[in-house]
Amino acid sequence: MPDRDALYFEDFHVGRRFVSRGVTLSEAEIIDFALKYDPQPFHIDKVAASKSPYGGLIASGFHTLSAAFRMAIQHNVFTACSMGSPGLDELRWLKPVYPGDTLYTEFEVAHAEPSKSRPDRGRVRMAYTVRNQDGEAVMTLTAMQIMKTRAAAETEADEDAAQ
Amino acid sequence: MPDRDALYFEDFHVGRRFVSRGVTLSEAEIIDFALKYDPQPFHIDKVAASKSPYGGLIASGFHTLSAAFRMAIQHNVFTACSMGSPGLDELRWLKPVYPGDTLYTEFEVAHAEPSKSRPDRGRVRMAYTVRNQDGEAVMTLTAMQIMKTRAAAETEADEDAAQ
Numbered sequence: 307m308p309d310r311d312a313l314y315f316e317d318f319h320v321g322r323r324f325v326s327r328g329v330t331l332s333e334a335e336i337i338d339f340a341l342k343y344d345p346q347p348f349h350i351d352k353v354a355a356s357k358s359p360y361g362g363l364i365a366s367g368f369h370t371l372s373a374a375f376r377m378a379i380q381h382n383v384f385t386a387c388s389m390g391s392p393g394l395d396e397l398r399w400l401k402p403v404y405p406g407d408t409l410y411t412e413f414e415v416a417h418a419e420p421s422k423s424r425p426d427r428g429r430v431r432m433a434y435t436v437r438n439q440d441g442e443a444v445m446t447l448t449a450m451q452i453m454k455t456r457a458a459a460e461t462e463a464d465e466d467a468a469q
Numbered sequence: 470m471p472d473r474d475a476l477y478f479e480d481f482h483v484g485r486r487f488v489s490r491g492v493t494l495s496e497a498e499i500i501d502f503a504l505k506y507d508p509q510p511f512h513i514d515k516v517a518a519s520k521s522p523y524g525g526l527i528a529s530g531f532h533t534l535s536a537a538f539r540m541a542i543q544h545n546v547f548t549a550c551s552m553g554s555p556g557l558d559e560l561r562w563l564k565p566v567y568p569g570d571t572l573y574t575e576f577e578v579a580h581a582e583p584s585k586s587r588p589d590r591g592r593v594r595m596a597y598t599v600r601n602q603d604g605e606a607v608m609t610l611t612a613m614q615i616m617k618t619r620a621a622a623e624t625e626a627d628e629d630a631a632q
Contacts, residue, residue, distance in 0.1 A: 342535075342539065343535035344535070344538060344539065344542060345539070346551055348553070360553075368531070368534060368535045371531060372506035372529075372531045373506065375506065375507060375531060379508060379509060384509070389522065390511070390530075390562075391530060392562060393559070393560045393561040393562055394557070394560040395558060395559060395560070396556070397556045397557040397558070397560070398555060398556040399553075399554065
């Protein structure tokens with residue numbers, strides 16, 4: 307059954323904008339993520355980081371990216387319609403993220419077009435800006451996302467009901 | 470003391486190529502990463518994933534990205550010279566990564582230029598290709614990376630020795 311409150315491809319008008327709730331990156335979490343995935347000194351070693359150009363420990367850019375998308379996903383915009391993403395473009399890490407910083411993910415529809423070959427889906431390009439608690443942009447990027455159409459969701463629901 | 474075996478900006482000639490060791494993404498690890506950072510059904514729910522176009526559970530693209538960079542960092546190419554990255558471009562997830570797949574990160578210098586304003590560093594653009602155990606490219610991207618020069622590392626070593 308398609309969720310009446312859920313968003314589908316048809317709902318992603320150019321200019322429509324969403325803002326996630328915040329997530330605070332703790333020092334423990336920053337070190338934990340980086341030890342596993344990005345063990346550079348300025349992400350895992352406070353002593354080395356204090357002597358680096360950053361002046362202290364900073365979050366891995368991959369941690370910022372992953373946490374920002376988690377908050378976007380948790381916003382329930384993509385829950386019903388997401389069919390995955392072919393990729394990202396122009397990702398820029400603009401400012402360091404320090405322990406205790408809180409991140410908010412803004413995302414806006416930059417482009418939307420129905421698939422020419424697959425009528426059940428469309429392609430949406432979203433422009434993301436991740437800001438800290440002071441409103442400073444710490445990361446920007448655009449992401450392509452494949453979204454199911456409401457029509458396809460309704461057809462699936464009919465087929466499920468008929469089984 | 471600059472490590473004589475370490476690589477610095479001067480060593481990143483266009484066309485120089487590196488290949489990391491492999492990392493196997495287990496089902497447990499795929500679910501664990503996705504529960505935290507990308508909790509979409511096809512990353513955390515085997516039943517839902519089996520009905521998705523992917524036919525089963527697949528790794529979050531952010532997990533593939535993070536694991537691939539971990540293996541690149543572990544290759545010790547960036548250990549001495551890395552000063553961080555301003556961003557990534559043209560990231561494409563080309564094929565799904567399934568539980569048990571083993572990933573290898575290939576990276577090649579696509580462009581290198583000294584900084585005009587900061588003589589202690591240069592900017593290198595690396596082209597990354599992540600392949601699975603069958604040699605299929607599962608992800609490609611380019612990354613800009615700021616690298617310290619050997620001359621700067623030697624100057625720092627002299628200053629440390631003089632203190």
